[in-house]
Amino acid sequence: MDDDPDDRSIIVDALQMLEAGDIISFAENGEAALEMLDKYSNSWKSLCLIVLDLNMPKMNGTQTLRTLKEDDRFKNIPVIIYSTSINPFEKEKCMHLGANAYITKPVSFKEGMETAKLFLSLC
Numbered sequence: 001m002d003d004d005p006d007d008r009s010i011i012v013d014a015l016q017m018l019e020a021g022d023i024i025s026f027a028e029n030g031e032a033a034l035e036m037l038d039k040y041s042n043s044w045k046s047l048c049l050i051v052l053d054l055n056m057p058k059m060n061g062t063q064t065l066r067t068l069k070e071d072d073r074f075k076n077i078p079v080i081i082y083s084t085s086i087n088p089f090e091k092e093k094c095m096h097l098g099a100n101a102y103i104t105k106p107v108s109f110k111e112g113m114e115t116a117k118l119f120l121s122l123c
Helices: 005-017 030-040 061-069 088-097 109-121
Strands: 050-053 079-083 101-104
Touching: 005 109, 030 050, 030 061, 050 061, 061 079, 061 088, 079 088, 088 101, 101 109
Parallel strands: 050 079, 079 101
Antiparallel strands: none
16 A cells, blocks of 8 residues: 555556566555455455555554554454655554564665565565
8 A cells, every 4th residue: 555656656567577467456545445455355365465655644554554453354464564764663663563574665666676576475
C-alpha cells in the first residue's frame, strides 16, 4: 500500500520485469487498504505479503499494522513497512508491533529490482 505514484511506479515496473506485475494491489491509504483486505479476504487464498507505506494519509502504516496484527485473518501474514524514513525509533516501533521487516524505499530502478525480488521471496 503506497500513496505515492512515483514510489509505486518503481516497484510495479520492477515486478513487471520479473513477470509478477499482476500479483500486486494498491490502496491510497490505510483505511482503504483495510477495506480492500476485508472485502477480498475470502477470495485471496494466496495472500502472502502486505507492504505498508509508513506515511500514508488518513491511517498511517503504524496504525494499519496494529489493526492487521489484531485481526485473526491477517495476523500471520508477513508485513513489510516500506518507507523513506530511516528513523530508528519508527523502525523499532514497527518491529515491536509485528512487522517482519522495515525497508527503505528504493530511489533507483536497480534498488527497486532488489526490493521486488525480496518481496517475491517472501511469497
